[in-house]
Amino acid sequence: MSDDYEIRRFTAASKGEAGFPDAESWLQAVAFGFHESTRTPEHVAKSLETYAADRRIFTGAYQTREVAQGSLPAEVPVATFGTFRKTLNIGFGRLLETQLVTAVTVRTSHRRRGLLRRMMSEDLAMAKHDGVAMAALTASEGSIYGRFGYGVASFERTVKVDTTSRFQLNHQAAGSVDIADPPVLLDLAPEVFDRVHRLTPGSIGRQEWYRQLASGSLGRDGKEDPAIKVVLHYGPDGAVDGYVSYKFLGWDTEPHTVQVVDFVAATNEAYLELWQFLAAIDLVERVTWEEAPLDDPLTWALADPRCIDSSDSRDMLWLRILDVVKALEARHYPVDGRLVLEVLDPLGLTGGTFTLEASGGQAAVVRPDTPGTPDLTLDISALASIYLGGVCPVTLTAAGRIREHKQGASLQARGMFAVERATHCLTHF
Incomplete structure (x- = not known):
């Protein structure tokens, strides 16, 4: 410069x-x-x-x-x-x-x-x-950040859900839902999101603006949004464990559509029952949501999965590992194993050869004195992509992003880097 x-x-x-x-x-x-x-x-x-x-x-x-x-x-x-x-x-x-x-x-x-x-x-x-040990961003353009070591780690999609008579869920309600005054989310939204955050791999803690957006207190144009409506889900114990913030797009929209502004559910039951509520709104034939997960339980709960029109899946969260040892040792590993990783870093922050040894869920990561032949060679961006289990190492190997020196090492990495549920990030920043 x-x-x-x-x-x-x-x-x-x-x-x-x-x-x-x-x-x-x-x-x-x-x-x-x-x-x-x-x-x-x-x-x-x-x-x-x-x-x-x-x-x-x-x-x-x-x-x-x-x-x-x-x-x-x-x-x-x-x-x-x-x-x-x-x-x-x-x-x-x-x-x-x-x-x-x-x-x-x-x-x-x-x-x-x-x-x-x-x-x-x-x-x-x-x-x-x-x-x-980690940096993250969401990218407006997909070609900029790879050269800085960022890799795509999660995805999202826009869905258009047909809520006419075709919408039938194979689900028996376990809780209840009710309309709420939108300002209640100023206090409730962070509490419910914190539960979701702790349950969901790939989730990022939310900034101040989100509770204001969900409650209609501060829209994207900087003004209060009086069109916002809110429904809460109550679990069997009567506690709030989910909410949807939404608005009607107007009578000129065909078909008549409700747009989800924020959808946060801390239990599987809350997620499906909030969808049941949205589908039951009178005079509405479609619900749209721009931050839906790719691996969506709704698809498998519907009698007719083709109610969901999804044609806009895209990358969401990009990660950049700053300290390989610290990041890898922070994780839980569901499968025991040993991998020798040669990590290439274009910025020189944390490259080198590392031995990852996982046992009982914990990991020890060391730099071997005599590296020898690694099991896998990969750029720091590829390691970031597989870190949350959202991108398959076998797929990156097929794409030439990972070089496999030991047969089966990519499949082994897939098991070791697996997480307990689908990776999804509800927080844009």
Whole structure:
């Protein structure tokens, strides 16, 4: 990166705090990079309030030379990079502190100057220095982050569910559902999500904004959303163990459609019974959900699985391992075994040869004194992909992403890296 730019880092600041002007200009650059309409001052203030609650760190690349006449002023960064920390469920209820990367933009006129590489490389190195073993992001484009060592670790899909008479669930209700006043989710949503988070491999802890979105208190446009409706699920003990936040898309939509805003269920019964409720809404023929799992129990509970139209599956969570030893030893392993892994790291953060020995669910990971021939050779991004069990090592071997030196090692890795249920992430960031 040339001397024409400097990198600055600062914490998110709410309106009235000392750092608010810098944060406001940073947010202006992010909005431009993601083609958003100009945010109102009220929207900016509310957004920064939630970011401050998450303790986000803002990074920006700023021009040091005189800016061109009429262009955006120098206090608006030409590249942005945001981070905050939450936990990642790595299977079997284990939570790992993770560096979440968000709001990555580079202004078109300042690309190919090394700005993203410097911000990314420095941030990952600092996170590792802090003892964080994992980084994560959700990608707007699929071709950018592999070169930084990120690998796809979970998927999601958009579903359109026919809720006419075709919708019949093979399920006997064990709990009950009822309509609730949307603001109850300001308190209830984090409680219910915490249960789901601890049960679901691939789940990321949620930021402040989610409870406001689910309750209709703060929509994506920065305003309260009066269209939001909420239904709660009560388990056999009477406690709330799931909810759906949704809205009707209007009488002009054909077929008449309800759109799921947030769907969080801590039990299998809550999940299916909330679907039963959605399908029973009067005057509605379709329910859409943009964050549905690929391996969906609903498919197998329906008498006619073709009620679900799913044509938009996509990658969701991308992981980047910062410390191979720490990340591998943090996991639970359902199958005993020994694997020698040669890990290639394009950024040089954590490459090398490692012996992974799992016994009784626990793992010891060491760097052998004399590595010899590994069982598997793989890029750090491929190791990140198989880490949560969401991507099959056998498939990556077939694709040439993993080189198998010992016959059957990929299948062995599949068993060792398996998790207790389907990997799914309900949190975008």
